[in-house]
Amino acid sequence: MNGKRRIRPAPLALAALVLASGTASGSLPLGDLDRASRARDAILEMELGAARAVLEGADPSDPSLALEQGRLFIYDADCDAAAALLARPDLAATREGAALGDIARGCARATAATVVVEDQPRGIWVRLQDDDDRAFVPLLAEVADRVRAVLAKDLGVELPRPLRIDLVRDQHTLAAHTGLPLEAAQTTGTVAVAKWGRVIMISPRATLQGYGWLDTLAHEMTHLALSRGTRDNAPLWLQEGVAKREEVRWRAPDPLDDIPPVDAVALLGLEKGLGRPLDKLGPSIAMLPTAEEASVAFAEVASFIRYWAAENGDDALPQLLVRLKEAHSAEDVDRAIAAVSGADLAGWDKRWRGWLSATPRDVPQELLPWGSVPNRKEVAKRLRLGELLDERGHHTAAATQLARAQVLAPHEATARSSLAAALLASGEKGSAAPLVEKVEDVRNSVGRWWSLHGLLHGGDGPEADQAFWNGVGLNPLDPDIACEEKPAPALPADAVRAGICETARRAPR
Incomplete structure (x- = not known):
């Protein structure tokens, strides 16, 4: 994903959930199926201690119990043990055993020579493919702790300890860990997946300008909470809609959180034929054919859940999750929704679409998934030339090129922040400051815009701290942002961010 800087849509953050597959073989493993079912239920609820107790002393030749032991090894992050067990011919002969074996072997390859760092007080376990990412662990643990508390309040689900997070190098490794096809991950820009009882996410160093990695963590933790709370019975629209809702509730609201407005994207996307019925999204939004369809699908489910939750109150989601734990079919899901909210999915879908039809449509075309940025090529050329000049110390010449880009794309945060940085380096602080003053002037969130805003407008108080936090949450390996x-050698006052700053200076992407 590295390459020259371009104006492009942000990666789909936020991310994707690949639903745990059920047994897909025509010939199920024989053996103690009741005991295996109890073990599987415990595993899906992430009650791994209970699953171990169920499987303790199990006959190793029993294929149904061995299959669940392999699944437990994967959830326990012991991929080598899982790969060895699932290589048994009787297990590999079934479609589910073969699929789990592929996951185990991919995970075992991906986790060779990895580093595990634990924050025991917060109950966080992080496995790193790149030891240079170690500086991220304290911030991951801090955010995960906040998210866990919010999810317990909002969903009534307490995530287990330790919460496991894999921070991987690239989409190839993400696919190997999860079973998500690599082509699908690349098409939709997937950067994280909640699967096998843990969060697997790409390191911020894998993308040229980073991505919203902390909100992504919150999004994926929500998937885990929903899987745990429903015994993995939550339909995809509920999983993704609630995850989009929760990904920002752990922190202070950002004026850019709903730009472009999800209601408008959903409405316009449906009218354009890019939307799908809520219950026909397929196994994963990450596997939709195009990034545009994936963006519209995320907007649909986010808008629907926001509407449904507002109409039914704070207690509705926790109540629904409890009822879904015993759901075994689409009809059971409908009955659960109706019991909690007075109407089934079809009824609520009709109400939502009626409400959605009144949504304002005046969204700038460049903000829509299928839209195009005016003068894109010219803007990209001016940005690149300006940045090259700036890197070589020709700040005045750089500012000339970047000013042309900013005129062509007046609300583009990269153009504004790059120009502000060049002007600042030229000693023109007065001209730089207005470019990064008002968040209302930009339509996308960029780490450098926030760090310059903190420097020029934050003072020494909480506004500056929040701006610097926002910057690190988007692009922690740009030394200007991280520091x-x-x-150099000055460091941020916050010890965690100081560690990230040192890493950004020593080991930038």
Whole structure:
């Protein structure tokens, strides 16, 4: 995903859930099926201690119990043990055993020579493919702790300890860990997956300008909470809609959180034929044919859940999750929804679409998934030339090129922040400051815009701290952003962010 800087849509953050597959073989493994079912239920609820107790002393030749032991090894992050067990011919002969074996072997390859870092007080376990990412662990643990508390309140689900997070190098490794086809991950820009009882996410160093990695963590933790709370019975529309809702509830609201407005994207996307019925999204939004369809699907489910939750109150989601734990069919899901909210999915879908029809449509075309940025090529050329000049110390010449890009794309945060940085380096602070003053002037969130905003408008108080936090949450390996625009060897006052700053200076992407 590395390459020259371009104006492009942000990666789909936020991310994707690949639903745990049921046994897909025409010839199920024989053996103690009741005991295997109890073990599987415990595993899907992420009650791994209970699953171990169920499987303790199990006959190793019993194929149904061995299959669940292999699944437990995967959830326990012991991929080598899972791969060895699932290589048994009787297990590999079934479609589910073969699929689990492929996951186990991919995971075992991907986790060779990895580093595990634990934050025991917060109950966080992080496995790193790249030891240079170690500086991210304290911030991951801090955010995960906040998210866990919010999910317990919002969903009534307490995530287990330790919560396991894999921070991987690239989409190839993401696919190997999860079973998500690589082509699908690349098509939709997937950067994280909740699967096998843990969060697997790409390191911020894998993308040229980073991505919203902390909100992504919150999104994927929500998937885990929903899987745990429903015994993996939550339909995809509920999983993704609630995850989009929860991904920002752990932190202070950002004025850019709903730009472009999900209601408008959903409405216009449906009218354009890019939408799908809520219950016909397929196994994963990450596997939709195009990034545009994936963006519209995320907007649909986010808009629907926001509407449904507002109409039914704070207690509705926790109540629904409890009822879904015993759901075994689409009809059971409908009955659960109706019991909690007075109407089934079709009824609520009709109400939502009626409400959605009144949504304002005046969204700039460049903000829509299928839209195009005016003068895209010219803007990209001016940005690249300006950045090259700036890197070589020709700040005034750089500012000339970047000013042309900013005129052509006045609300583009990259153009504004790059120009502000060049002007600042030229000693023109007065001209730089207005470019990064008002968040209302931009339509996308960029780490450098936030760090310069913190420097020029935050003072020494909480506004600056929040701006620097926002910057690190988007692009922690740009030294200017990570170090809060301080020249070396100065460091941020916050110890965690100081560690990230040192890493950004020593080992930038």
